[in-house]
Amino acid sequence: MQELKLPVYLDNSATTPMDPRVLEAMLPYFTELFGNSASRNHPFGWAAEEAVDYGREQIAQLVNANPKEIIFTSGATEAINLAIKGVADMYSRQGNHIITVKTEHKAVIDTCKNLQKKGIEVTYLDVQEDGLINLEELEKAFTPKTILVSVMFANNEIGVLQPIEEIARIAHKHGALFMTDATQAVGKVPVDVQKMGIDLMSFTAHKMYGPKGIGALYVRRKNPRVKVTAQIDGGGHERGMRSGTLNVPGIVGFGKAAELCRLEMATETERLSKLRDKLETNLVKLEESYINGNTQHRLPHITNISFKYVEGEGLMMGFNKNIGVSSGSACTSASLEPSYVLVALGLDDELAHSSIRFSLGRFNTEEQIDYTIEHVTKAVNRMRELSPLWEMFKEGIDIKSIQWAEH
Amino acid sequence: MAYSDKVLEHYNNPRNVGTIDKSKKNVGTGLVGAPECGDVMRLQIEVEEETGIITDAKFKTFGCGSAIASSSLATEWLKGKTIDEALTIDNMDIVEELNLPPVKIHCSVLAEDAIKAAINDYRVKNGLEPVKFEESIVH
Numbered sequence: 001m002q003e004l005k006l007p008v009y010l011d012n013s014a015t016t017p018m019d020p021r022v023l024e025a026m027l028p029y030f031t032e033l034f035g036n037s038a039s040r041n042h043p044f045g046w047a048a049e050e051a052v053d054y055g056r057e058q059i060a061q062l063v064n065a066n067p068k069e070i071i072f073t074s075g076a077t078e079a080i081n082l083a084i085k086g087v088a089d090m091y092s093r094q095g096n097h098i099i100t101v102k103t104e105h106k107a108v109i110d111t112c113k114n115l116q117k118k119g120i121e122v123t124y125l126d127v128q129e130d131g132l133i134n135l136e137e138l139e140k141a142f143t144p145k146t147i148l149v150s151v152m153f154a155n156n157e158i159g160v161l162q163p164i165e166e167i168a169r170i171a172h173k174h175g176a177l178f179m180t181d182a183t184q185a186v187g188k189v190p191v192d193v194q195k196m197g198i199d200l201m202s203f204t205a206h207k208m209y210g211p212k213g214i215g216a217l218y219v220r221r222k223n224p225r226v227k228v229t230a231q232i233d234g235g236g237h238e239r240g241m242r243s244g245t246l247n248v249p250g251i252v253g254f255g256k257a258a259e260l261c262r263l264e265m266a267t268e269t270e271r272l273s274k275l276r277d278k279l280e281t282n283l284v285k286l287e288e289s290y291i292n293g294n295t296q297h298r299l300p301h302i303t304n305i306s307f308k309y310v311e312g313e314g315l316m317m318g319f320n321k322n323i324g325v326s327s328g329s330a331c332t333s334a335s336l337e338p339s340y341v342l343v344a345l346g347l348d349d350e351l352a353h354s355s356i357r358f359s360l361g362r363f364n365t366e367e368q369i370d371y372t373i374e375h376v377t378k379a380v381n382r383m384r385e386l387s388p389l390w391e392m393f394k395e396g397i398d399i400k401s402i403q404w405a406e407h
Numbered sequence: 408m409a410y411s412d413k414v415l416e417h418y419n420n421p422r423n424v425g426t427i428d429k430s431k432k433n434v435g436t437g438l439v440g441a442p443e444c445g446d447v448m449r450l451q452i453e454v455e456e457e458t459g460i461i462t463d464a465k466f467k468t469f470g471c472g473s474a475i476a477s478s479s480l481a482t483e484w485l486k487g488k489t490i491d492e493a494l495t496i497d498n499m500d501i502v503e504e505l506n507l508p509p510v511k512i513h514c515s516v517l518a519e520d521a522i523k524a525a526i527n528d529y530r531v532k533n534g535l536e537p538v539k540f541e542e543s544i545v546h
Contacts, residue, residue: 309469310469311445311446311469311470311471311474313445313470313471313472314418314468314469314470314471314472314474314475317410317418317471317472318418329445329471338445348442348443349442349443349444349445350442350443353442353443353445385424386421386424386467386468386469386475387467387468387469388438388447388448388449388467388468388469389442389447389469390469391426391467399442402438404440404441404442404443404447405439405440405441
């Protein structure tokens with residue numbers, strides 16, 4: 001038995017702690033090896049360039065890309081902006097229609113909304129109850145003007161994995177490019193840009209035990225050769241697609257993180273899915289608890305559970321001194337609207353408000369999972385004692401039959 | 408967002424959680440909010456009919472920590488007050504007492520609405536006109 005380490009971090013989909021091995025690899029590049037990788041005429045620059053090349057290789061290897069196809073950015077949000085806006089600009093002669101999905105990350109949704117103001121047409125596909133898109137609906141969404149399909153690899157709230165290979169095939173059949181935001185998937189499950197037919201792919205270091213502030217866009221170079229219009233102008237770095245002095249320590253860390261994920265993926269997947277399943281099985285023993293999203297096609301380390309008749313934020317307060325998770329309830333925002341992802345699955349707003357996402361990671365232990373099961377169970381029971389809705393449920397009153405005041 | 412100590416204190420030790428028999432003539436029940444908005448409060452008062460004094464108050468709340476604290480505080484304040492005094496409780500008093508941040512003001516509004524709803528339920532049950540309130544802040 002390992003000693004229980006508190007607090008327990010179960011919000012690894014938000015960000016991961018950096019692996020000490022990653023930090024160790026990065027440290028020299030802040031001090032003695034501080035060069036600018038674009039300095040071609042002295043050893044300071046050469047050392048930096050070598051480090052960047054090596055990092056690029058490590059990252060490319062993780063996703064089966066050519067190193068030249070990796071464009072460094074500040075993170076996934078920038079990579080998404082570059083991909084979608086860059087394609088819309090570059091391929092404006094071919095068309096002006098983009099297909100995406102309602103459950104995408106805000107970085108995709110808001111980039112598309114921005115483009116709509118500039119005359120781009122966007123189709124936002126619905127998802128099925130399990131969070132997956134319907135491929136027949138995708139087929140129907142194409143127009144002769146469709147230039148890009150953007151579908152996330154794995155969802156950040158419920159962890160469901162879209163059928164990427166099939167979506168890519170359908171996009172290509174209609175002459176469109178295929179982009180995927182793989183922020184939650186890279187380093188966690190096998191991602192192979194060749195086999196899967198991915199043309200553009202965003203991902204980031206800080207979701208895979210690397211540093212914040214460094215991400216990448218994969219841009220296919222062959223079959224077809226994809227180009228994106230730069231969104232940041234300057235010295236023409238990254239094959240002209242993304243100017244700006246490269247974040248050398250970040251790239252070194254990103255590379256090391258990618259290598260560790262590649263080497264440890266098989267054992268980690270097995271370990272984490274066991275822990276996740278243990279957590280999930282025990283928590284859904286609570287009456288009126290429901291798992292959100294498809295449980296077959298999903299990441300190994302995420303579960304999203306609604307504890308009916310309990311509000312998520314209030315519930316988290318019962319254990320958040322010692323357990324860090326996130327909720328689909330949005331009581332903190334002025335809008336009071338719950339997670340749009342869960343609502344897109346067809347969940348009642350009420351159930352969406354009652355949801356908690358648990359995302360496990362490399363540094364979680366079984367002792368921590370046992371602790372979480374015990375304390376979340378206690379908190380749910382306690383909050384239900386406080387809940388008028390639970391009382392009504394227990395008395396057999398149909399909550400839907402009550403005329404609730406609009407507010 | 409960190410909660411104030413007072414919110415935490417009420418959350419950890421909520422006062423007057425429970426249910427009073429709502430069929431009793433001297434009991435008023437207010438149920439406000441909506442599940443789809445993420446908060447529902449049920450506040451009940453038991454009134455001594457001769458004096459109009461609130462002798463007991465109970466609540467149950469589905470909502471965030473601030474909503475729970477607001478309703479817990481409201482029941483504390485209601486006990487011992489007359490109905491007329493209870494009507495003077497303003498949501499901003501709750502905001503001040505609990506140090507609620509701007510995004511949580513709606514929790515205090517809901518608590519005020521719950522008090523008024525409970526009082527009107529009591530009044531109607533006892534053959535009195537419901538008190539008319541100005542439209543509360545839309546939240």
